[in-house]
Amino acid sequence: MPQESNTNQFTSLFDNKTLSMLERMRLNPTRRLTNRSRGEHLSGKGGTSTEFSDYRNYVPGDDVRYIDWNIFSRLNRPFMKQYQHEEEMHVVLILDASSSMDYENKFLRCQQLAAAFGVMGLLNFEKVSVYACNHKGSRPAMFAPSTGRISMKRLFDFLTKIEVGGNSPVEDAVEDVLRIHRGRGVAIVLSDFESFGDLQRPFNMLFSAGLEIYGVQILGSSEINPEINGDLRLVDSESGQTLDISSAGDLLGIYHEHRALLEDHLAMMCRQRSGRFLTIDSGDTVEHIIFDLLRRKGWVR
Amino acid sequence: MNIWPGFYSLQGAWYLFLLVPLIIFYFLKLKRPHKRVPSLALWSSVINDRRVNSPFQKFKRSILLLLQILLLLFLVLSLMQPYVHSGADRAQYLPILIDCSASMAATDPETKKTRLELAKERVTELIDNLLPNQRVSLVAVSSTARRLTAFTDNQRVLKQSLAGLTVDDVPSKLEDALRMTQALSRTKPIKRVLFYSDGNFPKEVNFDLPFELNYQKLPPAGSNIGITSFNARKSQSGNWDVFIRIANSLKSENPASIEILQDGQSIAKEEVDLGKSDSQRIEFTVNTDSGSALEAVLTPGSFDSLESDNRAYLTIPRSRSLLVYISDSLASYRYALADDENLELYPEQNETVGPAEYDLIISSSENSLEKPGLVKVGVGFIPEDLIKYISLETNLTDVVDWNRSSALLRHVELNDVQITEQPVWNENSGVEDLEGLGYEVLVHGRLGPLLLQKRKSGDLEFYFLFNTDRSTMPYRIGFPIMVSNLIQLTLQEAGIAEVQASATPILPAVEYVPDETYQIQTPTGKRYSTESNKNGMVSGVAALHVGRYLITGEGADSDEISVSLLNPLETSLVTIDEIQFSEVPVMAAQSQVDSDKPLWSEFALIAFVLLLVEWWYFQRRPAGIPT
Numbered sequence: 001m002p003q004e005s006n007t008n009q010f011t012s013l014f015d016n017k018t019l020s021m022l023e024r025m026r027l028n029p030t031r032r033l034t035n036r037s038r039g040e041h042l043s044g045k046g047g048t049s050t051e052f053s054d055y056r057n058y059v060p061g062d063d064v065r066y067i068d069w070n071i072f073s074r075l076n077r078p079f080m081k082q083y084q085h086e087e088e089m090h091v092v093l094i095l096d097a098s099s100s101m102d103y104e105n106k107f108l109r110c111q112q113l114a115a116a117f118g119v120m121g122l123l124n125f126e127k128v129s130v131y132a133c134n135h136k137g138s139r140p141a142m143f144a145p146s147t148g149r150i151s152m153k154r155l156f157d158f159l160t161k162i163e164v165g166g167n168s169p170v171e172d173a174v175e176d177v178l179r180i181h182r183g184r185g186v187a188i189v190l191s192d193f194e195s196f197g198d199l200q201r202p203f204n205m206l207f208s209a210g211l212e213i214y215g216v217q218i219l220g221s222s223e224i225n226p227e228i229n230g231d232l233r234l235v236d237s238e239s240g241q242t243l244d245i246s247s248a249g250d251l252l253g254i255y256h257e258h259r260a261l262l263e264d265h266l267a268m269m270c271r272q273r274s275g276r277f278l279t280i281d282s283g284d285t286v287e288h289i290i291f292d293l294l295r296r297k298g299w300v301r
Numbered sequence: 302m303n304i305w306p307g308f309y310s311l312q313g314a315w316y317l318f319l320l321v322p323l324i325i326f327y328f329l330k331l332k333r334p335h336k337r338v339p340s341l342a343l344w345s346s347v348i349n350d351r352r353v354n355s356p357f358q359k360f361k362r363s364i365l366l367l368l369q370i371l372l373l374l375f376l377v378l379s380l381m382q383p384y385v386h387s388g389a390d391r392a393q394y395l396p397i398l399i400d401c402s403a404s405m406a407a408t409d410p411e412t413k414k415t416r417l418e419l420a421k422e423r424v425t426e427l428i429d430n431l432l433p434n435q436r437v438s439l440v441a442v443s444s445t446a447r448r449l450t451a452f453t454d455n456q457r458v459l460k461q462s463l464a465g466l467t468v469d470d471v472p473s474k475l476e477d478a479l480r481m482t483q484a485l486s487r488t489k490p491i492k493r494v495l496f497y498s499d500g501n502f503p504k505e506v507n508f509d510l511p512f513e514l515n516y517q518k519l520p521p522a523g524s525n526i527g528i529t530s531f532n533a534r535k536s537q538s539g540n541w542d543v544f545i546r547i548a549n550s551l552k553s554e555n556p557a558s559i560e561i562l563q564d565g566q567s568i569a570k571e572e573v574d575l576g577k578s579d580s581q582r583i584e585f586t587v588n589t590d591s592g593s594a595l596e597a598v599l600t601p602g603s604f605d606s607l608e609s610d611n612r613a614y615l616t617i618p619r620s621r622s623l624l625v626y627i628s629d630s631l632a633s634y635r636y637a638l639a640d641d642e643n644l645e646l647y648p649e650q651n652e653t654v655g656p657a658e659y660d661l662i663i664s665s666s667e668n669s670l671e672k673p674g675l676v677k678v679g680v681g682f683i684p685e686d687l688i689k690y691i692s693l694e695t696n697l698t699d700v701v702d703w704n705r706s707s708a709l710l711r712h713v714e715l716n717d718v719q720i721t722e723q724p725v726w727n728e729n730s731g732v733e734d735l736e737g738l739g740y741e742v743l744v745h746g747r748l749g750p751l752l753l754q755k756r757k758s759g760d761l762e763f764y765f766l767f768n769t770d771r772s773t774m775p776y777r778i779g780f781p782i783m784v785s786n787l788i789q790l791t792l793q794e795a796g797i798a799e800v801q802a803s804a805t806p807i808l809p810a811v812e813y814v815p816d817e818t819y820q821i822q823t824p825t826g827k828r829y830s831t832e833s834n835k836n837g838m839v840s841g842v843a844a845l846h847v848g849r850y851l852i853t854g855e856g857a858d859s860d861e862i863s864v865s866l867l868n869p870l871e872t873s874l875v876t877i878d879e880i881q882f883s884e885v886p887v888m889a890a891q892s893q894v895d896s897d898k899p900l901w902s903e904f905a906l907i908a909f910v911l912l913l914v915e916w917w918y919f920q921r922r923p924a925g926i927p928t
Contacts, residue, residue, distance in 0.1 A: 100339035194340035233333040236341040243341050244333055255347045
């Protein structure tokens, strides 16, 4: 759960120093999936920004304002100067707020990471929207697309007020979000991805919707290195289903193999859709995750 | 050997029914602790993994139950008291005879173990493998038999008795032990008797075996050299000629040196070099009139198996004259002995009082033979107890036959002796009647015995049933020879002309005050007391170890009596492979005794190990946790 807010702190999710560092960072998407509306992100298309991009031959109908007259004077042929187009990028944060996230600070890290990505988006004039999914079939809690520093406080308030609990699987949550959301950019999915369902379809939908997938798997320490032994009855926190296992200690080796397989599978699905995937331990500090892990992985700069 | 074990207590298998409650309780008690996890997605895929559902993994799921079942099985097997059949008959009552005679102290050069220690090891192994219904009795065999334990299965008692068993410096005598075992067989059913020995005992045993004797012959010891005889004889010059015989065993040649100590002072030393199975007699001269204690010390030059035969002791008595009483009527004897300076003849002229005790009494009346004396010769009368068998007639007769090996008649020719008095057998009388009374016929006449010999409570008696003076005997050359033999015999009986070292296992009889208690201290330091009889004789005292025995008491002021082993058989370490009994021979067993091997302790150990494994398995750190 979020820490008790301190009167001197802007938000209970980070301290002010971390926040100020976050304000100077921005997302580093692989693809430039942007919206038509102008923004701070340079699009791949030619634009009217001050950033020079290339030359091309003049064709009739082109805006003569962009002819490079210096070259024309030397070559006596018109060439068009092209500039990068700065367009707006949409940052969609999809938070898995089901019961499975209510373990070992998993959801706190989820909130903190969402806030961090949100701050980066807002302060770089991207549109940031947040969706938190609790219960299957119900409409996800939504932070409407916003931009600018002015929305930062609202974003923090929204994130800290999200109630964790419910049985919404992450694949349903993504589909629910895509029913509401419009806009291209980056979709950051914060979940433990421990789902019985198949993520192919929701990831395809995200890709089709022009969203670059950032999968962040948040696992607790007991999920990464479970220390159990003997005969146990495991109870699912979301569905209440039970599973009897014997000699749990002997199964841990297989568990680790399966967890690694899941990670590889998720990473591959993200990569196939020009996305990224990362597993983090909820026991790690948010500063370590953002300023060390994500920066080294090239997610942020 | 049958590889399938037998079970002594098969009824212990009923405990296998405990498996039922064990399994029931296992599943009843299998309350799995609940553990909430964020999601079962991963665990479900783990459980669905093919490896988890492999037979081995399924087995591992219940490994605790399996361990518990195995633990119970092994405990029940222990209770059933399994054993491995040796193939040999299992006797319920088993007497074990263990030879502990002198030769059992022999060691071999490699292991330095005595034969008795080897026997103890083998018997200990048997005791360790005793089955619950088996009872063992230990019997020590030396010159006599000693029952160490009653029939028991108490291993502590058996091992304690076995540990306390020591070698006695005495020769072996198997008969006593077998008779004792025969007596035991009247109370317990005894089929088989085990006998552990090195095989150094007389081959022929006068005994009818009522049971099977398993003769377990121990491996032979090394070479040995020892003293087998030690005696002395007074020479004509008044000195003592001391004779020592040293014998070597079969194994190897053995050099040695022999030293004679007279009252603790070395007086002679000689080197000997004996070949295999050789013996050598060595002679020394000792000058003493007042009596001496001699000690012969043999120092082997190479490995010597047996220690106890390397020392021997001999006591030379004080010199004195023989006291001889001759009836006045027997002039021929008096005449024959008159010139001997070493004799004092009684009765002397004009003297009626003689010594209280004589060495030799030669008398023509039975009354005179009542005087105390060592050797008595009655001449010319029939002893009162023989009157009903023999009568004396006045007829001429001669000698038909005589015992030429008798000490009295050695080198004596009686062929042409004419006798005027003829002893005649009464009707229905014969030699058997005399033998029944302890007499031995030395000379046979035509119609009856002429000379009888009787050993009577330490005294030696001879009876000429005719008057020798009324025969031609005194005129024959045989007469002085016979008188000389008589004197030699008396000297031997008096022990003043020839003396032999005393040997184990009995102290020589000594005379002290009648009906008194005497303390005896053995060479090993043990003390015990004995009583003299009404004649003052202290006799029958066991002397199981070579050395000096101290006697204290009334009339004995720390007197020393020494005994030695002096047994050629024990020194030779000769072993026999076959014991010849009255009817059947018994060969030494070719193999050691196989006893049924109990397995309950092994099964109990496995059960304990299983318990530890189960505890470890329950407590161990899960194998899947990465380090």
